[in-house]
Amino acid sequence: MTIAFVDAHIHLWELARLDYPWLTPPFDESGPNGSVAGIARDFTVADYRALMADWHVVGAVHVDAGAAPHHALAETEWLEGVADAEGLPSGIIGFAALNDPSVGRLLERHAAYPRVRGIRQIVNWHPDPVRSYTPRDFTTDEQWAKGYGLLARYGLSFDLQCYPGQMAGLARLIERHPDIPVIINHLGMPVLTDLDGIDDWRHGLRALAALPHVAIKLSGLGFIARDWTIGRVRPFLMEAIELFGTTRCMVASDVPTDLLFAPVGRYIETYRDLSAGFSEDERRDLFGRNANRIYRLGLDL
Template identity: 35%
Template structure:
C-alpha cells in the first residue's frame, strides 16, 4: 500500500535551534521523557524507520523551530526537499497574534511548498481547567485577526489542541468556513478512561459536522505503554465514523512517536484496524486524502 505520511518532522540540531530539543531544561511533554529525540533526524533516518513501506509523499509539520526566525525553518526544509525528495509539502510555523503575522503569511502564501501553518493556541492542562476566552486561545481577538488572513493567502490551518478545546475549534471552523482546518493527532485523546473517551467522541463529532475540517489519526501513544492496535481500535474507528475516509489521514508523527512505537507497528496497526473498509476507502485514508487536502499536485 502506498502511503502519504500526513505528519512528520525533520531537524538538524547541529545547524538549527529548536528550543525544546536544544535547551538544557526539558519542557513538559505528553510522552514523558523525550531525551531520545535530542538528536538530528533527517530523511535517511526517516526512510530507515519507514522500512518496507512505500512512502510516496509526506507533510513536514513545523517542529517548534527558533520562534524568532520562522522563515529560516522553511528555507532549511526546502533545501532538504531539493536534495532528498522529502517532504512533499510544508506546514510552517506562524504566530497569529504577532505584529509580523501578515508579512510572514504573505511570504508563505508565495512559497511553492508551503500549504498551511500551525500555531498551537493556548490550552488548559486538563478538561476541568478549560475556559473560553483566554489570551492566546482560539477566542482571542488578536489570534483570530491573524487567523482571518489565512484564506487570503491560500493557507490551511493545522490545529493541535486537546479535545476539551474542540468547542472553540468548532466555532472557529464555522466562523471561517473558507479556511481548511486539519485537526492534529486525533484531538489528543490521551486519557483512555471510558468516560473521558466518551467526552472526546462527543467533541470530535461536533467538530466533524463542519465540512471544512479534516483529521489526522496519529499521536495515539500512551506514555510507558506499547502501541497496540487493540488499544487504539475504537479511537480509530470512531474517528473515521465521525469524519468519513474522505476527511481522514493516517500519519506517523515520526520521530516523535518513535518514543512509543516503531513506524512499522503504527502503520501495521492502522492496516489491521481498517481491514473492513473498501480498498477505495483505505486508499483515501492512507494516501489520497493527504494528497488532496495538502494539494500535493500543485507547485
C-alpha cells in the same frame, strides 16, 4: 504494504542548524510528552527513508517541528532546499504565531515558497499546567481569531493541535471560515485522565466533523497513552473514521516524535490492520489520496 503511502505528518531537523528549545537538554519527565531525549538527534530525509523502507512512501508532509519562533521562516527555507535536493518533503506546514498582530507579514512570506500549504501553531491548553503546551488558551483571544482569519488571504490551511476542551469554541470560529481547510492533528488528543475525557473528545470531534472543510489525522497514538495498545486505541481510531468518513481521514507516522512511544512498524501495522476490512478505494484514500488532495500536493496517485 503496496498501497501508495503519502505520510501526512513528519518532522525533520538538523539540531545544529536551527534552535529547537524542546529538543535541547536538560531533559526530564515533566512535560506533556515526558522526556524527549530519545529523539534529540538529527533526523534527515535519509533517516526517514531508512526508517520507512518497508512502507511504499510516495510523498510526505512536513509539519512545523518546534523550532524557535524566530526561526519559523528559516525552517521553511531549509525544507524547500531539502525538498529540491531529496524529493521530500512534498508539502510544508510552517509555523506562525496567529496571536501576533503582525502575523500577516510572516504568512505572506511563508506562502511565497512553492511547497508551503499551511500553518500550524500548537494551541494545546489545559487547566493542568503539566498538560499545557501554552501559557494560556490563545484560541479564546480575539487577536488569535483575527490571525486565523488571515490564512485564507494567503491560501493557507491550518493544522489544528488542540485538546478536546477547546474544540467547541474552535468549531464556531472554524465554521465562520469555510475557506480555510483545517486538519486535526493526532486524533484530537483525548485526555484520558480527565473525569469526562472520552466524552469531551467525542463531543468536540462531533462538532468539528460536522464542518465539511475539517479533516483528521490518524496519528499520535502515544498522546492517548504512552503505553498504548491496539485494544486501547482501536475504539478512538474507529470512532474518528466513523465521524469523518474515509475521505477525511489521513494516516500519518508522526516520526520521529511517535518513536518515543513505539517503533514505527507498530503504528503502521495498526493502521493497516484497522483498515483491512475496508475497500481498496477506502484504503487508498486513507493512506495516500486524501493527504494528496487535502494538502494539494499534486502527486500522481
